[in-house]
Amino acid sequence: MYTSCMNPKLDIHDYEKRYKSSLCTLEKSEISNKNKELIQNFDRACALENLSISRRIRIIGTLNTISKFLDVDFDKASKDDLKNVVLKIDTKKEWSIATKHTYKAIIKKFYKWLAYGDEYKDFQDYPEIISWMKVSIKSKDQPRINASDILTELEIEKLINVAEHPRDKAFISMLYELGARIGEIGSLRIKDVSRDKYSFIIDLSGKTGHRTPRIVISDPHLSSWLNIHPFKNNPNAPLWIMLGNRNKNERMRYA
Missing domain, CATH: 1.10.150 (DNA polymerase; domain 1)
Structure with a gap:
């Protein structure tokens, strides 16, 4: 595929x-x-x-x-x-x-x-x-961003806790921890994540250039998602795929 x-x-x-x-x-x-x-x-x-x-x-x-x-x-x-x-x-x-x-x-x-x-x-x-x-x-x-406009760590934790699927928990957690653009996270493939004895390392590319940050908070969530990812052995498969009956297993899209 x-x-x-x-x-x-x-x-x-x-x-x-x-x-x-x-x-x-x-x-x-x-x-x-x-x-x-x-x-x-x-x-x-x-x-x-x-x-x-x-x-x-x-x-x-x-x-x-x-x-x-x-x-x-x-x-x-x-x-x-x-x-x-x-x-x-x-x-x-x-x-x-x-x-x-x-x-x-x-x-x-x-x-x-x-x-x-x-x-x-x-x-x-x-x-x-x-x-x-x-x-x-x-x-x-100039647009101003107030502190009240930014989700707190506690609010992020609540979002992760109420998310029912490991994919969603991993996605929310990585967005927060990496502070990356949604396009950078959403365009990742299986081959863009690697793990050493400590945690996962993410290969990110975007407007700010190329970088390879390590995740800590998101590590268990990403691990749980990869364990059940239907294409986890295919390095070119999207990291994030659709779960429902409609467009199942296709790459996840951002409207």
Whole structure:
């Protein structure tokens, strides 16, 4: 079922499927064919830049929406046209500050590419049409995380205790102990966990790079899960798989 020729990193977010869906949505969009072409070409430039597929999905969707805000093709827009777009973004009450920031950052990046082509990153200055746009978030608007927003160790213990299956106990415990992104934990394979005489060592790769932390608190939970894992002898199998009748034994996905 799981072979060595499979992608070394599992896609628990189904980004490939979502990327194809975003292209399909773009193709069916009522925006002009010219703007569709420009978005597709910019996506190609982002791929050559090695931008993650998740960011490219966001860029395609954002530019599709921005195109609907404009009355002209991207390459025909004036500075005033873009100022009107920014005004529409800023007056979207249902959008968070972070979403508005993302939209503006993508617009600025896109128009830099539109002005300079695929070598746009070699240019320090932005073109005049977009150089006026501010994309930083004011310090007073920065999201704040309160202590009450963070689960305590006691609350984590309660979550682990009420979890009925060893898989869930191991997953919750490792998320807490490693402090890793859910994508880093969720994309692990059997071969990414090894054990010495002390405890398990986890081979993690993500945005923060590669590291091999040791787990202590999670060690017994992971051991219990691996003991009953149906593919524990297959190094390329996902560490986390579905348990129910629907999609049973398939890799676990994160919606």
